[in-house]
Amino acid sequence: MECRLGCGACCIAPSISSPIPGMPNGKPAGVRCVQLNDENLCKLFGKPERPKVCHHFKACPDVCGSSNQQALDNITELENIT
Template sequence: MDCRLGCGACCIAPSITSPIPGMPEGKAAGERCVQLSEDNLCKIFGSKERPDVCSSFSATFDVCGNSNNEALRLIAFLESQTS
C-alpha cells in the first residue's frame, strides 16, 4: 500500500520517544509532530534528522485503513495496546 499523501496519522497518533528536531524529548501519543506541515506533510522527509522510527514506518492496510480518520483510530488503538 502507498502512503496517503496528506494523511499525517503516523505523525499524530503514536508516541515517539526518539528526539525530533524541535521536540528533543520526542512526542506524546495524540500530539502533533512539529515537523508535520499544515497540509500534513513531513517537513524533514528524506533528511538525516528524521528519526529512524519515522523512516522505517511502512503504510499497510491494517495500520492505515481506508481513510485518514481510520488511520488515526487504528494507530491510536495500537498505541493504547502497546503503551
C-alpha cells in the same frame, strides 16, 4: 501500499521516544509532531535528521485502513494497547 499524502496519522497518534528536531524529548501520543506542515506532510521526509522510527514506518492496509480517520483510529488503538 503507498502512504496517503496529507494523512499525517503516523505523525499524530503514536508516541515517539527519540528526539525530533524541535521536540528534543520526542512526542507523546496524540500530539501533532512539530515537523508536520499545514498540509500534513513531514518537513523532514528524506532528510537524515528524520527519526529512524519514522523512516522505518511503512504504510499498510491493516494499519492505515481506507481513510485518514481510520488510520488515526487504528494507530491510536495500537498505541493504547502497547
